[in-house]
Amino acid sequence: MADMKILAVDDSPTMRRIIINTLKRAGFEDVTEASDGKDALAKMKVTNFNFIITDWNMPEMDGMAFVTNIRQTPEFKGIPVLMVTTRSVQDDIVEAIKAGVNSYIVKPFTPETLKQKIEQVLASV
C-alpha cells in the first residue's frame, strides 16, 4: 500500500491538502495533486497512478467528464476511482457509479471512511 501512487483531484486547495494529509496518515505516502480533470489527465500522461480520488464539481473538466474520459481510454480504464464530493442526491450517486466510479464518499468525510473505501475498492478490483 505504501508504494501506491495516488492522484488526488480537487479544485479546492484546502480539500487537496486535507485529503493528502489523511492519506499520509493512512500510510499512503505517494500522492500527487491535480486541480481539475484536465490537469489530472495531463499528469496521468507522465505518471502511472494506481488509484484516483476525484471531486465532482470542478472548472475546466469536472469529475464526471474526467471519469468518462478515463473509462474510455484503454491505458487508464482499469484504474480504480473513488469520488469524494458534496453531491449527495441519489440520482448523482447512481450517475457516478454508472459512469464507472468504483465508490463514492460524501463530504465532509472522516479519515476512517476514506481509508475504508480505498481498502474496499482495492480488494474488489
Add this chain to the structure above:
Amino acid sequence: MAQEENVNDKTWFTDNVRAELERLTHSINIMMENVKRMERPIMESQQKLPKANEQLDKISAQTEAAAHQMLDMVEQIIDHEEKVVELSGEMVGQLEKSQDAEAVSLREKAARIKEMAETSQNNAFLIMDALQFQDITAQQMSHASSLLEDIEQRLHHLLVAFDGDAATGELVEPTKKARAFDPDADMFDGKDQKEVDKIISQITTKG
C-alpha cells in the same frame, strides 16, 4: 331631419372616442413616467451587484487563506506530537527492563506523556477534518455569486428594454464567471455516508 340626427350622432361618437383616447394617452404617459422613474433604482441596483459579488469572492479567498494558515499550524502540531510520541515511546522502552522504583515511576510518566501526545495528535487531525467546511462554504458562496450574476443580467435586460436600442451602446452586458459548485453543498444536511453506501449497494446488486 334624419340626416341632421345622423351627423349629431357621429360628432358625439367622435368626441367621445377622442376623449377616451386622450385619457388613455394620459394614463400611458403616467405609466411610462413611473416606469422611467424605476430605471434609476434598477440601474443603481445593477451597479451594486458586482460589488456584492466581489465581496463574496473576497470572503472565499480570505477563508481559504485562513484555512491554510490553520492547516500550517495543525501540521506543525501533528509533526511535533509525532516526535513526542516517538521519544516518549523510546523512553518507555529504555526503562522497561529496570525494576528500580525511580525507573518505574519515570516509565509511567513517559507512558502518560506518550498517551497525551497521541490524544493531541488525534485532536489536531480532528481540527484538520473540520476544515473541510472551507470547501463547502466556498461552494455555497459561489452559488450565491452565480445567483447575483443572474439577477444582474436580468436587470441589464430590463434597462435595455427601458431605453430601447439607443441605450444598448452605453449599457455593457454583464458577464458570468465560470464557477464550479454544488448548489446543494451543505456541511450538515447532506446524506449520511451509510445512506450513500446503501444506494451504492442497491445499484451494484441490481447491476
